[in-house]
Amino acid sequence: MNGIKHHISDDLLMGYAAGALPQAFDLVVATHVSLSDDARARLAGFEELGGVVLSDMEEADLAEDSLERTLARIAGTPVREKRVEPSRGIFPEPLRKIVGGDEDAVKWRSLGTGARQSLLHIEDGVSARLLYIPAGQAMPEHGHRGMELTLVLKGAYRDETDRFARGDVEFADEDMDHTPIAEDGEDCICLVATDQRLRFKGLLPRIAQPFIGI
Ligand code: ZN
Numbered sequence: 001m002n003g004i005k006h007h008i009s010d011d012l013l014m015g016y017a018a019g020a021l022p023q024a025f026d027l028v029v030a031t032h033v034s035l036s037d038d039a040r041a042r043l044a045g046f047e048e049l050g051g052v053v054l055s056d057m058e059e060a061d062l063a064e065d066s067l068e069r070t071l072a073r074i075a076g077t078p079v080r081e082k083r084v085e086p087s088r089g090i091f092p093e094p095l096r097k098i099v100g101g102d103e104d105a106v107k108w109r110s111l112g113t114g115a116r117q118s119l120l121h122i123e124d125g126v127s128a129r130l131l132y133i134p135a136g137q138a139m140p141e142h143g144h145r146g147m148e149l150t151l152v153l154k155g156a157y158r159d160e161t162d163r164f165a166r167g168d169v170e171f172a173d174e175d176m177d178h179t180p181i182a183e184d185g186e187d188c189i190c191l192v193a194t195d196q197r198l199r200f201k202g203l204l205p206r207i208a209q210p211f212i213g214i
Contacts, residue, residue, distance in 0.1 A: 003165070005162075006162070006164055006168035007038055010046075012029055013039065016033075017043055017046040025147075025195075027128045028150075031091075031095045032167070034092035090153055095191060098120050113137065115133050118132075125196055130192075131188075131192055132188070133155075135188070136181070138179050138180065139181075141177060142179075145196035146173070148173070148193070148194045149172075150169065151167075152165055152168050152190050153166060154187070154188060154189040155187055157188050158181055159181070163183075
């Protein structure tokens with residue numbers, strides 16, 4: 001897809017290629033990759049590199065699972081292979097699989113004032129969710145205790161740093177506070193992975209936080 005302005009970082013792509021990311025972040029990266037030719041090309045490079053490293057390691061040091069790996073090689077089955085199909089529709093394939101369909105299959109929960117979310121996955125405090133922000137509306141200003149990776153699927157939003165539209169990713173961490181605001185004209189849907197609960201600044205969102213699980 002053309003027009004992507006905010007790309008995923010090399011370290012996240014490498015982590016993805018190595019299978020080292022938590023599942024929630026894995027989902028966001030896979031979904032971004034299926035929207036971005038640039039990310040697909042870089043990922044292919046890292047996977048090639050990973051394969052070389054893996055075969056070197058196997059020769060140097062026979063790991064416990066080396067028999068399994070060797071048998072897999074003899075059988076011609078790749079030990080680890082991630083293929084991401086180019087996308088069709090609003091939800092690319094990796095996300096469509098989790099949701100069980102496209103936008104109309106999402107089970108939304110209201111966050112009040114028109115905003116909605118759908119929790120897709122949570123494990124050890126690491127979560128992936130879909131966020132729905134009505135056109136022209138703001139998400140509460142918040143800081144981050146850990147990492148937050150946001151991918152825009154529909155519409156666009158702006159925050160203190162820039163404008164983010166379909167296919168764009170934004171990475172935030174402890175050092176960043178921001179208030180994403182959906183652009184006028186179209187509701188915004190984002191896929192967000194966070195590795196800690198967000199730290200909201202306003203009193204009301206903080207009280208609501210345990211209930212909405214954001
Ligand atoms: Zn944030």
